[in-house]
Amino acid sequence: MRHSPHQAQLKEKIVSKVSQIATNSPDPAVSISGQAMDRVVAKRRPIGRILAYVAAAVVLAAFVWWLATMLLGGRSLSVNAQKVFVSPVTVGTFEDFIPLRGRLVPRSTVYLDAIEGGRVEQVLVEDGTLVEAGDPIALLSNTNLQLEVLGREAAVTEQLNNMRTIELQLEQNRLSHKRNLVEIDYQIVRLNRSIERQRELAETNLVSQSAVEELQDELEYYLRRREVTLESQETDARMQVQQLQQLRDAGEQLQTSLAFARKNLEDLNVRAPVGGKLSGFNIEVGESIERGGRLGQIDDPNGYKLNVDIDEFYLGRVDLQQVAAAELGNRSYDLAVAKIYPQVNGGQFEVDMVFDEEPAGIRRGQTMQVRLTLGDNTDAVLIPNGSFYQETGGNWVFVVSADSTEAVKRSVRLGRRNTDFIEVLDGLEAGERVITSPYTSYVGMDRLTLD
Numbered sequence: 001m002r003h004s005p006h007q008a009q010l011k012e013k014i015v016s017k018v019s020q021i022a023t024n025s026p027d028p029a030v031s032i033s034g035q036a037m038d039r040v041v042a043k044r045r046p047i048g049r050i051l052a053y054v055a056a057a058v059v060l061a062a063f064v065w066w067l068a069t070m071l072l073g074g075r076s077l078s079v080n081a082q083k084v085f086v087s088p089v090t091v092g093t094f095e096d097f098i099p100l101r102g103r104l105v106p107r108s109t110v111y112l113d114a115i116e117g118g119r120v121e122q123v124l125v126e127d128g129t130l131v132e133a134g135d136p137i138a139l140l141s142n143t144n145l146q147l148e149v150l151g152r153e154a155a156v157t158e159q160l161n162n163m164r165t166i167e168l169q170l171e172q173n174r175l176s177h178k179r180n181l182v183e184i185d186y187q188i189v190r191l192n193r194s195i196e197r198q199r200e201l202a203e204t205n206l207v208s209q210s211a212v213e214e215l216q217d218e219l220e221y222y223l224r225r226r227e228v229t230l231e232s233q234e235t236d237a238r239m240q241v242q243q244l245q246q247l248r249d250a251g252e253q254l255q256t257s258l259a260f261a262r263k264n265l266e267d268l269n270v271r272a273p274v275g276g277k278l279s280g281f282n283i284e285v286g287e288s289i290e291r292g293g294r295l296g297q298i299d300d301p302n303g304y305k306l307n308v309d310i311d312e313f314y315l316g317r318v319d320l321q322q323v324a325a326a327e328l329g330n331r332s333y334d335l336a337v338a339k340i341y342p343q344v345n346g347g348q349f350e351v352d353m354v355f356d357e358e359p360a361g362i363r364r365g366q367t368m369q370v371r372l373t374l375g376d377n378t379d380a381v382l383i384p385n386g387s388f389y390q391e392t393g394g395n396w397v398f399v400v401s402a403d404s405t406e407a408v409k410r411s412v413r414l415g416r417r418n419t420d421f422i423e424v425l426d427g428l429e430a431g432e433r434v435i436t437s438p439y440t441s442y443v444g445m446d447r448l449t450l451d
Contacts, residue, residue: 075445076445076449078448079451080451085436087383089383089428089429089433090383091381091382092380092382092421094418095377096416097372098371099371099418100310101369102307102308102353103307104304104305104307104363105364105365106301106303107300108299112273112295112297114289115264116142117142117289117292118140118268119142119286120286120288120289123284124139125278126278127278127279127296130276130277131275131278132272134272139269139270149262152261156255159254162247166244166247173236174237177233181229181230184229198211277299277300280294281296283295299364303358304358305352305354306326306335307352308350308372309349310351312349317375320340324353325371333355335354336353337353338354353370380423382424383397383434384420384421384422385422385436386437387436388439389417391443394412395414396409396410396411397412398435398439399432399434400433400434405450409446410428412426412427412428413426413427435448
């Protein structure tokens with residue numbers, strides 16, 4: 001294990017001081033009166049006690065050495081310099097992009113679903129065929145739907161008959177009121193004439209006054225009856241209009257329901273809703289298709305887009321119309337983000353990218369390498385991107401000394417990454433060197449001795 005010269009000198013001073021304390025002998029005896037006349041006999045110490053002092057001093061020195069090593073040097077490990085990869089810290093242009101891989105899919109897709117379902121009676125085209133809008137694709141049968149249509153047709157016919165019957169009754173009531181009014185008006189005219197004649201005769205005493213009064217009472221009765229008949233006719237007319245409107249609305253609803261049922265029955269003859277390439281069409285004659293079951297899809301053969309999976313870490317940095325570039329052959333094609341799917345599955349989210357100029361000869365399902373630009377190019381302090389980032393999370397690195405004899409752990413602050421470089425925000429300067437190979441065996445170490 002190697003240490004810097006300053007640390008070695010400090011450790012030697014500590015050990016030397018401890019040894020002096022352990023081996024220091026007591027001060028000589030103070031001179032006393034009569035010393036010249038008497039001879040002092042030195043007291044001998046037991047050899048075992050001396051050995052014990054020496055052993056204690058050695059143990060204390062070893063402990064102090066270990067303590068100094070832990071405090072000044074931290075945990076260290078000797079590694080083979082040939083097994084680590086050392087990279088320089090440089091200043092350069094940071095290109096803020098991420099590499100991706102996209103899959104070509106049709107730009108527009110129309111799915112074919114069975115509206116009512118049924119049994120496949122006939123398959124008219126094969127999977128992969130180019131179809132035009134309205135071309136028949138398959139024939140289905142559904143007995144229950146056919147019976148339902150017949151039942152709705154019978155209900156509509158019955159409703160129409162009921163409506164005609166009620167209209168006839170209403171018309172008869174209207175004519176009856178009209179006849180009553182004609183009869184009442186006739187009686188009123190007749191009574192007025194009779195009253196005039198009877199009054200003339202009553203003036204000459206040819207008829208009694210009571211006869212005139214009876215005619216007058218009968219006239220009053222018909223006048224009141226006429227008012228009631230007119231009121232009844234007005235009420236009946238208003239109710240007739242409302243009832244007829246309700247019957248017509250009910251009839252229209254039945255007609256609409258019948259039209260839908262007939263449309264569903266017609267849809268058993270499956271036709272292409274748009275022109276394009278038929279795919280995923282794998283039904284067989286005799287197969288039962290459930291209601292809403294997928295029959296296949298029709299893809300636009302003349303337009304493609306790239307479907308790309310991106311790590312959720314970049315979800316907040318991807319936006320619509322963000323530019324990207326795809327490589328195909330020896331040419332680069334520009335793309336733009338057209339749609340972002342916010343759902344995260346398996347730590348990734350999807351985006352759709354469209355070409356500014358679509359490449360020729362591409363096919364559905366083909367994959368392409370894509371570089372998605374996240375920001376503008378900037379000048380920055382850079383270190384090569386390496387496997388060390390997975391163990392440190394960009395919080396610290398091992399910095400190699402100038403003499404390449406050791407590497408010391410140092411806290412740093414790293415920023416953006418691309419496939420080649422990592423942006424250094426703080427903790428490193430241009431010209432220094434760092435270990436960029438994996439740190440799997442060095443996690444927990446503070447110093448590496450490079451042998």
